[in-house]
Amino acid sequence: MRLHEHADLLDEVQRITFQYFLEHANPDNGLVCDSTQPRSPASIAGVGFALSSYPVGVERGLMSRSQACALTLAAVRFFDGADQSGAVDGIGYKGFFYHFLDMQTGRRAWQSELSTIDTTFLIAGMLTAARYFDAEDAQELEIRQRTQAIYARIDWRWALNGGRTISMGWKPESGFLPWRWVGYNEALLLYVLALGAPEHAIEADAYAAWLEGYRWKNIYGYQHVYAGPLFIHQYSHTWIDFRAIQDLWMQTHSIDYFENSRRATYVQHEYAKRNPRHFKGYNKLSWGFTACDGPGPCTRRVDGRQRTFYDYLARGAPWGPDDGTIAPWATLASLPFAPEIVLPSMAYMHKHMPEEHRNQYGFKCSFNPSFAQGEHVIGWISPWHFVLNQGPTVLMIENYRNGLIWRLMRETDCIRRGLERAGFRGGWLNR
Numbered sequence: 443m444r445l446h447e448h449a450d451l452l453d454e455v456q457r458i459t460f461q462y463f464l465e466h467a468n469p470d471n472g473l474v475c476d477s478t479q480p481r482s483p484a485s486i487a488g489v490g491f492a493l494s495s496y497p498v499g500v501e502r503g504l505m506s507r508s509q510a511c512a513l514t515l516a517a518v519r520f521f522d523g524a525d526q527s528g529a530v531d532g533i534g535y536k537g538f539f540y541h542f543l544d545m546q547t548g549r550r551a552w553q554s555e556l557s558t559i560d561t562t563f564l565i566a567g568m569l570t571a572a573r574y575f576d577a578e579d580a581q582e583l584e585i586r587q588r589t590q591a592i593y594a595r596i597d598w599r600w601a602l603n604g605g606r607t608i609s610m611g612w613k614p615e616s617g618f619l620p621w622r623w624v625g626y627n628e629a630l631l632l633y634v635l636a637l638g639a640p641e642h643a644i645e646a647d648a649y650a651a652w653l654e655g656y657r658w659k660n661i662y663g664y665q666h667v668y669a670g671p672l673f674i675h676q677y678s679h680t681w682i683d684f685r686a687i688q689d690l691w692m693q694t695h696s697i698d699y700f701e702n703s704r705r706a707t708y709v710q711h712e713y714a715k716r717n718p719r720h721f722k723g724y725n726k727l728s729w730g731f732t733a734c735d736g737p738g739p740c741t742r743r744v745d746g747r748q749r750t751f752y753d754y755l756a757r758g759a760p761w762g763p764d765d766g767t768i769a770p771w772a773t774l775a776s777l778p779f780a781p782e783i784v785l786p787s788m789a790y791m792h793k794h795m796p797e798e799h800r801n802q803y804g805f806k807c808s809f810n811p812s813f814a815q816g817e818h819v820i821g822w823i824s825p826w827h828f829v830l831n832q833g834p835t836v837l838m839i840e841n842y843r844n845g846l847i848w849r850l851m852r853e854t855d856c857i858r859r860g861l862e863r864a865g866f867r868g869g870w871l872n873r
Contacts, residue, residue: 447785448785448788448789451788451789451792452788452839452843453502455774455788455792455804455805455835455839456498456502456835456836456839456840457502457504458802458803458804459803459804459805459832459835459836460495460498460499460502460504460832460836461504461802461803461804462478462803462804462827462829462832463492463495463496463499463832463836464499464504464505466478466829467492467513468484468516468545468546469512469513469516470516471516471517471520471548472489472492472493472513472514472515472516472517472518472519472520473489473517473520473543473545473548474488474489474491474492474829475488475545475829476488476542476828476829476830477826477827477828477829478803478826478827479826482545483542483543483544483545483551483552484542484543484544484545484548484551485541485542485560485829485830486539486540486541486542486543486557486560486561486563486564487541487557487559487560487563487564487829487830488829488830488833489517489564489567490560490562490563490564490565490566490567490568490833491563491567491680491829491830491832491833491834491836491837492513492517492567492829492833493514493517493564493567493568493570493571494566494567494570494571494680494681494833494837494847495832495833495836495837496510496513496514496571496574497510497570497571497574497846497847497850498836498837498840498846498847500574501840501846502840511575511581511582511585512581514571514575514585515581515584515585517568518568518571518584518585518588518589518592519584519588520548521533521539521564521568521588521592522588522591522592524539524548525549526595528556528614529614530550530553530614530615531549531550532549532550532614533548533549533550534556534561535556535612535614536556536596536597536600536601537561537592537595537596537597537642538556538557538558538561538596538597538601538612539556539557539560539561539564540554540555540556540557541554541555541556541557541560541611542554553613553615555610555611555612555613555619556611556612556613556614557610557611558601558608558609558610558611558623558629558632559610559623559628559629559632561596562629562631562632562635563631563677565592565593565596565635566631566635566680566681566851568589568592568593569589569593569681569851569854569856569857570681570847570850570851571585571589572585572586572589572590572854573850573851573853573854574850590640593635593639593640593856594639594640594641594642595641596639596641596642597642598635598636598639598642598643598644599642599643599644600642601636602644602648603618605622606647606648606651607622607623607624607648607651607652608622608623608629608632608633608636608644608648609621609622609623610622610623623652624651624652624654624655625652625654625655625656625657626655626656626657626667626668626669626674627669627674628673628674628677628678629652629678630678630682630699631677631678631681631682633648633649633652633860633864634678634682634857634860634861634864635856635857635860636648636860637649637859637860637863637864638855638856638857638858638859638860638861638863639856639860640856643863646863646864646865649689649863649864649865653689653690653691656691658695661709661760662708662709662712662713662760664705664706664708664709664712665695665697665705666697666701666702666705666706666709667691667695667702668706669706669758670731670756670757670758670759670760670761670762671731671732671733671756671757671758671772672706672707672710672730672731672732672758672769672772672775672776673732673733673756673772673775673830673834675702675703675706675707675776675779676703676772676775676776676834676838677834678699679699679700679703679778679779679838679841680775680833680834680837680838680841680847681847681848681851681857682848682851682857682861683700683841683845683848683849683851683852683869683870684698684699684700684703685698685700685869686698686700686868686869686870687699687861687866687867687868687869687870687871688866688867688868689864689865689866690865693867698869700778700779703776703779704779704780707776707779707780707783707784708780708783709759709760710729710730710731710759711726711729711780711783713729713731713759713760714726714728714729714759715729718760719764719766720747721764721765721766721811721812722766722811722812722821723766723768723809723810723811723812723820723821724766724768726783726787727786727787727790727791728768728787728790728791729768729773729787730768730769730770730771730772730773730776730787731757731758731759731764731767731768731769731772732756732757732758732769732771732772733754733755733756733757733830734754734755734757734767734769734771734772734807734808734824734828734831735753735754735767735807735808735824735826735828736751736752736753736754736755736757736765736767736808736810736824737751737753737765737767737810737813737821737822738750738751738752738753738765739751739752739753742813744812744813744814749765749766749812750765751765751766751767751810751813752765752767757769765810765812766810766811766812766813766821767808767809767810768808768809768810768811769807769808769831770788770791770795770805770806770808770809771804771805771807771831771832771834771835772831773787773788773791774788774805774834774835774838774839775834775835775838776838777838777839777841777842778838778841778842781842791805794820795809795820803827803832804827804832804835805835806823806824806825806826806827807824807826807827807828807831808823808824809821809822809823809824810822852870858871
């Protein structure tokens with residue numbers, strides 16, 4: 443199935459999903475709610491997705507350029523002037539920012555960590571905006587200047603904490619977290635930004651250390667670098683066009699990361715068709731396993747089987763964890779990789795989901811047909827929307843349609859520099 447067969451539905455899904463950013467952003471500081479749950483704090487990664495989505499909104503006629511510019515400017519002004527003392531109630535330290543911030547005050551929420559990966563997504567959003575807002579008027583110039591200052595302030599070398607790879611985070615109460623970014627996961631973009639940074643850039647051997655954790659698997663006949671949840675195969679691709687560019691690992695295996703994600707998408711599709719754990723609702727049109735909300739935590743007997751259900755968890759295929767929960771947004775965010783299986787699934791879910799699952803912000807986060815609940819014909823449905831689901835949906839639909847975000851980031855010097863320092867060659871990097 444091709445784009446023209448689903449153009450109207452794609453328009454609708456993208457439009458209503460984008461509406462989240464219009465209604466859940468604070469115009470005074472540019473912060474965006476992590477979810478629709480009451481009293482939700484802001485997610486700094488969510489701000490990054492929002493900043494990348496605003497250009498899509500402008501190009502699609504969903505907001506004016508001046509409105510997008512105002513929200514973007516509010517965000518970069520806030521983060522450029524943010525408290526970087528590392529205080530327990532501050533906003534950041536060493537150029538990084540706390541994962542969750544109070545929507546009004548901007549101060550640290552939930553005793554969250556100083557997050558290297560969420561800061562990465564925030565910066566990616568700012569870089570997208572800085573490239574898009576390219577006019578010479580005072581406001582758009584300020585966006586570019588403040589973005590550069592925020593990015594330059596990040597001390598990526600400090601985040602190595604004396605090791606070969608970057609730490610996942612830091613807390614003022616206890617110091618660095620014990621985990622590092624090693625092996626294939628959503629931090630591919632993190633290493634590109636850390637290698638391409640204008641100041642405090644890390645050395646290329648850190649990327650080599652990251653590659654050491656890769657796992658090459660053959661699953662259902664698809665050979666690829668394995669990661670179970672779909673979001674790992676999507677997030678970095680939201681900003682970087684990995685088609686036909688290869689690092690040393692990919693050169694060795696005669697593949698690129700885009701093809702790797704295509705194969706991972708097909709693994710999930712095949713897993714749902716085979717349904718080895720016999721969950722309800724899995725089929726070739728109903729699939730998508732990733733980090734998402736769930737009906738648990740609890741255990742209950744379903745059709746003679748004892749089932750364990752989880753709450754928010756990074757689900758994956760084929761080796762789980764899996765509790766029967768499907769995330770429609772994960773299916774949609776794979777659109778550039780495998781439109782031939784994603785578009786029919788989108789149409790199927792749109793047709794067969796009850797109206798409450800398709801509200802003013804698009805598909806809800808997730809549903810679980812195996813978890814019977816009242817009169818719901820498809821079982822449990824998450825009551826919430828999450829910004830980390832809304833953003834990839836909007837952006838990957840746009841990348842599929844015209845490559846807008848990829849094009850903007852291909853023209854961003856630090857992205858090219860980071861990729862080249864990581865050893866990427868070929869494709870658009872040769873132009």
